[in-house]
Amino acid sequence: MFDAIDKKLLKAVADLEGIPKGAYNIRKNGKLLGREISANIIIETNEAGTGIVVRINPGTLNESVHIPVIVSQAGLHDVVYNTFIIGAGSDVTIVAGCGIHCGGSKSQGHEGIHEFQVEKGARVKYVEKHVAMGEGKGKRALNPTTKVFLAEDAYAEMELSQLGGVDQAERVNMVELSAGSSLLITERVMTDGAQTAVSRNEIILAGDNSRANMISRSVIRGDSKQDFYATMDARAKCFGHIECDAILMGNGSNETVPSLKAKHSDAELTHEASIGKIADEQLMKLMSLGLTYDEAVNRIIQGFLK
Amino acid sequence: MLEIKDIVFSVPDLDAPEKGAQKTIIDGVSYTFEQGKFYAITGPNGSGKTTLAKLIMGIYDVTSGSIFLEGKDITQLGVTERARAGIAYSFQHPARFKGTTFRDLLSIAAGTEDVDKLAKIVARVGICSLDFLDKPVDSRLSGGEIKKVELATTIARNPRVAIYDEPDTGIDLWTIDPMVRLLKREQETQGTTTIVVSHNRAFLSAADTLLLIKGGRIAYAGDLDGAAELLKDLSACGYGDICEGESDVRCHR
Numbered sequence: 001m002f003d004a005i006d007k008k009l010l011k012a013v014a015d016l017e018g019i020p021k022g023a024y025n026i027r028k029n030g031k032l033l034g035r036e037i038s039a040n041i042i043i044e045t046n047e048a049g050t051g052i053v054v055r056i057n058p059g060t061l062n063e064s065v066h067i068p069v070i071v072s073q074a075g076l077h078d079v080v081y082n083t084f085i086i087g088a089g090s091d092v093t094i095v096a097g098c099g100i101h102c103g104g105s106k107s108q109g110h111e112g113i114h115e116f117q118v119e120k121g122a123r124v125k126y127v128e129k130h131v132a133m134g135e136g137k138g139k140r141a142l143n144p145t146t147k148v149f150l151a152e153d154a155y156a157e158m159e160l161s162q163l164g165g166v167d168q169a170e171r172v173n174m175v176e177l178s179a180g181s182s183l184l185i186t187e188r189v190m191t192d193g194a195q196t197a198v199s200r201n202e203i204i205l206a207g208d209n210s211r212a213n214m215i216s217r218s219v220i221r222g223d224s225k226q227d228f229y230a231t232m233d234a235r236a237k238c239f240g241h242i243e244c245d246a247i248l249m250g251n252g253s254n255e256t257v258p259s260l261k262a263k264h265s266d267a268e269l270t271h272e273a274s275i276g277k278i279a280d281e282q283l284m285k286l287m288s289l290g291l292t293y294d295e296a297v298n299r300i301i302q303g304f305l306k
Numbered sequence: 307m308l309e310i311k312d313i314v315f316s317v318p319d320l321d322a323p324e325k326g327a328q329k330t331i332i333d334g335v336s337y338t339f340e341q342g343k344f345y346a347i348t349g350p351n352g353s354g355k356t357t358l359a360k361l362i363m364g365i366y367d368v369t370s371g372s373i374f375l376e377g378k379d380i381t382q383l384g385v386t387e388r389a390r391a392g393i394a395y396s397f398q399h400p401a402r403f404k405g406t407t408f409r410d411l412l413s414i415a416a417g418t419e420d421v422d423k424l425a426k427i428v429a430r431v432g433i434c435s436l437d438f439l440d441k442p443v444d445s446r447l448s449g450g451e452i453k454k455v456e457l458a459t460t461i462a463r464n465p466r467v468a469i470y471d472e473p474d475t476g477i478d479l480w481t482i483d484p485m486v487r488l489l490k491r492e493q494e495t496q497g498t499t500t501i502v503v504s505h506n507r508a509f510l511s512a513a514d515t516l517l518l519i520k521g522g523r524i525a526y527a528g529d530l531d532g533a534a535e536l537l538k539d540l541s542a543c544g545y546g547d548i549c550e551g552e553s554d555v556r557c558h559r
Contacts, residue, residue, distance in 0.1 A: 292386050
């Protein structure tokens with residue numbers, strides 16, 4: 001079912017050595033490669049045939065769904081629309097991710113447009129890794145859009161990472177929180193060479209006692225460029241925090257714009273942002289423990305992106 | 307064991323009217339630290355105590371003079387090489403890291419990720435519980451907690467020479483005596499040559515030898531009793547020449 005490149009990509013984006021346990025949907029070069037459903041998790045192709053609908057039955061506990069995407073065909077730009085309906089009271093993990101292998105000079109890309117409806121009291125952890133590899137010179141682009149609607153007392157944790165090889169990324173995350181719901185987004189992006197990555201985040205705290213925390217960690221190597229925009233739009237008594245840190249390693253650039261909008265008098269919004277090189281005192285500490293300068297840099301970056 | 311010979315450390319004097327003027331921070335210091343002894347370095351603010359400690363670790367390069375560790379000239383070695391040669395350093399204001407945990411630092415310091423070995427070090431330091439291992443060493447740690455982390459990573463090196471710069475900064479009064487006992491125990495059981503930069507009487511009393519630094523030179527080397535008269539002078543404010551009266555926050559240190 002999988003060739004050597006598929007296996008390498010699946011390992012990189014979903015930590016998969018072979019067929020995953022539980023429900024899965026594997027898409028390769030715009031086509032379905034394999035699908036498995038479980039008693040509680042139903043996966044169907046959507047009506048337009050442009051993606052899948054994943055339905056998690058209410059009360060489903062401790063189950064996972066893997067939905068990796070492989071793009072290895074030269075010149076292919078794959079666009080997919082996926083919908084996730086997370087039933088009330090369930091607690092599940094969804095592992096997505098896209099691996100591009102570029103062997104030629106034509107550009108390749110993937111746009112995953114994901115919509116989550118997290119029903120009352122449900123908890124979902126969404127893990128998304130983006131990786132690109134291969135010897136080809138073609139541009140590798142990944143432009144994900146994720147929209148999340150959190151019903152009352154729902155919880156979503158989103159772990160989004162792009163740790164190498166992607167030439168161009170434009171990410172959009174939009175989340176709307178109802179009363180009592182919580183959101184944690186952790187985004188980690190590393191760029192190098194002439195790569196560019198933009199992350200736009202729009203978080204609407206619509207319900208009372210909703211809480212959102214957005215953490216972004218960027219490492220900008222070479223001449224690459226990363227921009228980060230995040231808005232917390234508070235429309236109720238709520239709590240929101242944005243923490244965005246960028247480390248500049250070479251001659252790259254970064255624009256970080258956290259934005260807080262309080263449209264309710266009981267809104268509590270905070271942010272902390274930093275851009276800079278690795279602090280000398282951190283390097284000196286690790287060197288005083290016996291690491292070389294380069295080893296110290298690597299350890300600090302590893303920890304930062306962990 | 308550790309010998310410093312005629313070391314001088316000068317920096318550009320930015321306040322001087324003439325260009326290119328130098329300011330001497332350490333002014334020709336020579337001293338031999340003996341194997342397994344406990345030394346306390348004290349002196350007024352700005353006298354050069356921390357600078358001397360950083361010159362030994364290689365954090366600053368000497369302007370002139372030499373440093374020998376067990377007979378080997380280490381003057382030209384960088385921080386990494388001196389660390390590998392057996393010198394460890396506890397910073398007065400330890401670095402904080404986003405995402406790096408106490409376990410990460412301890413593993414680097416001890417050269418092992420083995421959980422049992424790390425647990426043994428934590429027990430040996432005896433200052434924090436095991437679940438502390440997975441705490442990030444970031445801004446959420448209190449001043450006291452981060453100093454304990456710093457101490458543990460220094461001890462985990464099993465150093466030949468351990469330098470502690472103001473180890474009691476941010477530590478509560480009740481923790482200072484256990485900390486002194488810990489450093490004494492390391493000195494006695496491991497034979498660690500211990501150098502503590504401090505103003506705290508608890509450390510000064512624990513030392514075999516007290517070095518009093520004044521104006522970049524060793525003004526006194528000997529036991530605490532012999533230093534009593536000289537130490538009295540130190541109780542006066544060290545900021546006389548820049549004093550702006552009580553509105554200066556440094557008066558309230």
